[in-house]
Amino acid sequence: MINLTPEDVRLKATAHSKKDAIRQVGELLVNRGRIQPGYVDSMQMRETQANTYLGNSIAIPHGQPAQRDLIVTTGIAVLQIPAGVEWNPGEVVRLVVGIAAKSDEHLQILTNLTHVLDDPAAVQALVDTEDAQVICDRLTGKSSSSSKGLDTEGFDQFFDVTIDAPTGLHARPATVFADLAKSFSAEVRVRYGDQVANGKSLMSLLKLGVERDGMVRVLAKGSDATQALNALQQAVEDGLEEEEEVAASPALKLPALELESRSLSGVAASPGLAIAPLHRFHRTKLEFAETASDPTSEQDRLRDAIALADIDLTDLYTTIKERSGKAKAAIFQAHREFLADPELQQEALNQIPPNHSAPWAWQQVIETKAKELEALADPVLSGRAADVRDVGQRVLARLVGGGEAGSALPDHPVILIADDLTPSDTAGLDPEKIQGFCTAAGGATSHTAIIARSLNIPAVAGAGNGVMELREGAIAILDGDKGQLYAAPTEADLAKARQAQLDRAQLRDVEQQTRFQPAITTDGHRVEVVANIGGPAEAGPAVNAGGEGIGLLRTEFLFLNRSAAPTEEEQYDALRQMTQALNSLPLIVRTLDIGGDKHVPYLNQPVEENPFLGIRGVRLCLERTDLFETQLRAILRAARGGYIRIMFPMIATLEDIRAAKTVLESVRAAIDGPPVEVGMMVEVPSAVLMAAEFAQEVDFFSVGTNDLTQYLLAMDRGHPTLAKQADALHPAVLRAIYQTVQGAKLAGKWVGVCGGLAGEPQGAMILAGLGVKELSMDIPSIPKVKARLRGASMKQMKRLAQRAIACRTAEEVRAL
Numbered sequence: 001m002i003n004l005t006p007e008d009v010r011l012k013a014t015a016h017s018k019k020d021a022i023r024q025v026g027e028l029l030v031n032r033g034r035i036q037p038g039y040v041d042s043m044q045m046r047e048t049q050a051n052t053y054l055g056n057s058i059a060i061p062h063g064q065p066a067q068r069d070l071i072v073t074t075g076i077a078v079l080q081i082p083a084g085v086e087w088n089p090g091e092v093v094r095l096v097v098g099i100a101a102k103s104d105e106h107l108q109i110l111t112n113l114t115h116v117l118d119d120p121a122a123v124q125a126l127v128d129t130e131d132a133q134v135i136c137d138r139l140t141g142k143s144s145s146s147s148k149g150l151d152t153e154g155f156d157q158f159f160d161v162t163i164d165a166p167t168g169l170h171a172r173p174a175t176v177f178a179d180l181a182k183s184f185s186a187e188v189r190v191r192y193g194d195q196v197a198n199g200k201s202l203m204s205l206l207k208l209g210v211e212r213d214g215m216v217r218v219l220a221k222g223s224d225a226t227q228a229l230n231a232l233q234q235a236v237e238d239g240l241e242e243e244e245e246v247a248a249s250p251a252l253k254l255p256a257l258e259l260e261s262r263s264l265s266g267v268a269a270s271p272g273l274a275i276a277p278l279h280r281f282h283r284t285k286l287e288f289a290e291t292a293s294d295p296t297s298e299q300d301r302l303r304d305a306i307a308l309a310d311i312d313l314t315d316l317y318t319t320i321k322e323r324s325g326k327a328k329a330a331i332f333q334a335h336r337e338f339l340a341d342p343e344l345q346q347e348a349l350n351q352i353p354p355n356h357s358a359p360w361a362w363q364q365v366i367e368t369k370a371k372e373l374e375a376l377a378d379p380v381l382s383g384r385a386a387d388v389r390d391v392g393q394r395v396l397a398r399l400v401g402g403g404e405a406g407s408a409l410p411d412h413p414v415i416l417i418a419d420d421l422t423p424s425d426t427a428g429l430d431p432e433k434i435q436g437f438c439t440a441a442g443g444a445t446s447h448t449a450i451i452a453r454s455l456n457i458p459a460v461a462g463a464g465n466g467v468m469e470l471r472e473g474a475i476a477i478l479d480g481d482k483g484q485l486y487a488a489p490t491e492a493d494l495a496k497a498r499q500a501q502l503d504r505a506q507l508r509d510v511e512q513q514t515r516f517q518p519a520i521t522t523d524g525h526r527v528e529v530v531a532n533i534g535g536p537a538e539a540g541p542a543v544n545a546g547g548e549g550i551g552l553l554r555t556e557f558l559f560l561n562r563s564a565a566p567t568e569e570e571q572y573d574a575l576r577q578m579t580q581a582l583n584s585l586p587l588i589v590r591t592l593d594i595g596g597d598k599h600v601p602y603l604n605q606p607v608e609e610n611p612f613l614g615i616r617g618v619r620l621c622l623e624r625t626d627l628f629e630t631q632l633r634a635i636l637r638a639a640r641g642g643y644i645r646i647m648f649p650m651i652a653t654l655e656d657i658r659a660a661k662t663v664l665e666s667v668r669a670a671i672d673g674p675p676v677e678v679g680m681m682v683e684v685p686s687a688v689l690m691a692a693e694f695a696q697e698v699d700f701f702s703v704g705t706n707d708l709t710q711y712l713l714a715m716d717r718g719h720p721t722l723a724k725q726a727d728a729l730h731p732a733v734l735r736a737i738y739q740t741v742q743g744a745k746l747a748g749k750w751v752g753v754c755g756g757l758a759g760e761p762q763g764a765m766i767l768a769g770l771g772v773k774e775l776s777m778d779i780p781s782i783p784k785v786k787a788r789l790r791g792a793s794m795k796q797m798k799r800l801a802q803r804a805i806a807c808r809t810a811e812e813v814r815a816l
């Protein structure tokens with residue numbers, strides 16, 4: 001409630017113009033310590049854009065949202081002008097109520113004002129009074145005039161809608177509503193709680209005091225009632241012409257770097273800016289003899305080297321996956337599969353007798369395979385020759401020693417130049433020393449580029465053979481955003497690039513420093529930003545990165561790399577550690593999602609022809625209720641001491657979710673566990689199409705864009721060649737998410753996204769614009785995504801989202 005005292009009121013004022021009246025009321029606010037003087041200019045400016053005349057001789061000047069930081073404390077001031085001042089042609093104001101509101105507290109004043117405005121005699125009393133306390137009492141609601149309620153009898157048609165204007169149904173949106181309603185002959189009523197307003201009367205609408213996110217019912221009666229309701233619904237959903245607020249924080253995006261020096265152009269493979277001397281990458285030539293005398297021991301050597309290379313690849317896969325997600329690590333899984341090919345191994349083993357060495361035999365087979373691939377017309381397949389050679393090199397290095405990418409690198413920062421780099425070369429680069437790289441061959445979607453991005457190494461690919469002619473040691477500039485390498489930049493360009501580097505570092509600092517601030521858009525909408533984690537060690541870092549909780553705990557990670565399933569106690573302990581680290585922030589625990597590409601040998605699952613379409617996720621849990629019940633017991637016990645929600649993966653049918661809930665409820669009843677909110681992953685197309693029905697069964701949805709994309713586009717998410725086309729920004733995926741949000745809305749449920757798309761800044765903005773309330777992502781993405789969301793308005797994001805779902809290809813969406 002706003003505190004209004006006689007000191008906030010000036011009686012018997014005179015004003016020669018509207019501007020003068022605003023200046024005076026502004027001065028009053030300044031003198032009372034409510035605002036800084038600059039806010040008065042903002043009030044004058046607002047008047048040039050919007051009309052603050054309320055009617056019945058009252059005006060409510062106030063400043064623009066962008067200058068809210070000039071408000072010291074919320075308050076109002078009143079100027080009584082008995083002789084009146086012309087506000088607009090033909091409209092005279094006698095009571096000027098200057099408003100400085102940090103948020104929407106002024107709605108209460110507006111509500112009280114409208115009670116007064118209903119009654120011309122009451123207004124006249126305020127204009128005539130010589131006692132400022134009378135004005136204070138009336139405006140703060142301590143005294144009031146009676147107001148008559150309206151009925152809604154016979155208003156059979158209606159719609160319900162949430163008012164999501166940042167400050168509720170205040171003067172401007174209410175004016176738009178009333179004006180539109182007046183253009184129809186039907187009578188219009190608006191119900192808010194137990195109050196009913198005349199939809200054609202601004203006063204009556206304001207009197208409702210509808211706050212942001214308030215749900216109203218709009219009813220109509222008369223010959224064109226349907227048309228009136230359709231038009232009003234559209235207008236409310238479009239935001240009732242609420243003005244776009246000026247961004248409160250900078251857009252957190254820097255302009256592209258423009259340099260004049262000559263450059264080599266390639267493909268922008270990995271963003272960022274590097275300044276360092278050039279260094280040519282040499283792969284150590286692996287020397288070996290062609291012949292050997294003991295074929296059996298050579299064959300053993302080869303088998304051992306293959307086994308060791310497989311261990312290297314598994315490590316590499318795990319490291320890259322942890323750092324940057326499964327999709328980016330997928331190439332090393334593909335390398336493992338290639339290595340495990342029994343035919344390939346046998347061919348190499350066969351080449352050894354009677355007197356060839358293991359490395360020679362291996363290289364023969366690898367070269368033959370690579371050449372066969374190179375000969376294929378399909379550029380994607382022929383590109384895989386590089387991967388074959390990469391795997392080959394790894395085994396050779398194990399056979400003869402050496403050959404690692406880093407072995408011949410200097411110990412100071414450099415920009416590498418190379419004809420090409422393999423994914424393994426790239427994964428072995430130390431980002432501290434390798435500031436960037438430029439290759440003659442390759443493209444933006446090569447695995448090398450994907451890994452460079454995951455390591456945050458700026459890179460340019462496909463710059464042509466000129467790269468190999470460049471002089472080593474010269475200071476160069478590599479612009480990974482534009483795909484340019486400036487090998488001999490001028491001093492002026494070097495200075496420009498160094499400044500740009502500082503600006504970028506500052507931007508990252510800003511993101512880091514502001515990571516604990518909530519992601520509130522410039523027009524006041526909050527998006528929850530939470531983390532995806534796999535175990536207790538990540539809970540603390542998630543909070544420290546600015547995560548507001550955990551949107552996805554992949555519990556299967558507690559089951560991997562062991563010889564038996566974790567006991568209930570072990571699972572309980574792990575969960576307790578996490579709830580403690582989270583200190584009451586929410587933790588969404590996803591029950592086991594094993595199957596597909598996640599194998600747990602000790603579960604002895606039969607081999608399936610299509611594991612992604614097989615016994616995976618909740619399907620396995622419903623078959624193995626022993627595992628499921630143990631896990632649920634551990635979760636429910638941990639929920640006694642922490643804020644835990646449960647989520648089921650791979651739900652495809654209503655029967656799935658009902659069965660899972662039945663098991664949960666029986667476990668809960670057996671141990672007298674606490675009630676918990678229950679959600680489900682939306683990652684199977686059937687769940688999207690039946691979102692409205694599923695929403696009746698659960699408290700929330702979390703969209704798994706990784707699986708949803710693979711199932712919608714029928715592209716294996718880990719496929720070495722298809723994975724990169726399985727783009728979650730495909731309009732089909734975005735439309736599916738939108739449909740899910742719509743379905744959830746009908747049942748009043750919220751939707752989150754925990755797939756990789758949530759962690760991409762552009763993806764996050766589109767998702768927020770589609771109505772997603774919670775975004776869950778890899779820990780490193782949190783500060784950047786929060787900063788981006790804070791730099792935009794929900795209105796902008798809604799527009800972006802609508803444009804995105806109207807696109808025809810993922811490429812068009814990315815280009816927006």
Ligand code: PEP
Nearest residue numbers: 683704705706707754755
């Ligand atoms: C998803 O499918 O998007 C998801 C978040 O789950 P996972 O990646 O663990 O399958």
Ligand code: MG
Nearest residue numbers: 683704706707
């Ligand atoms: Mg999934």
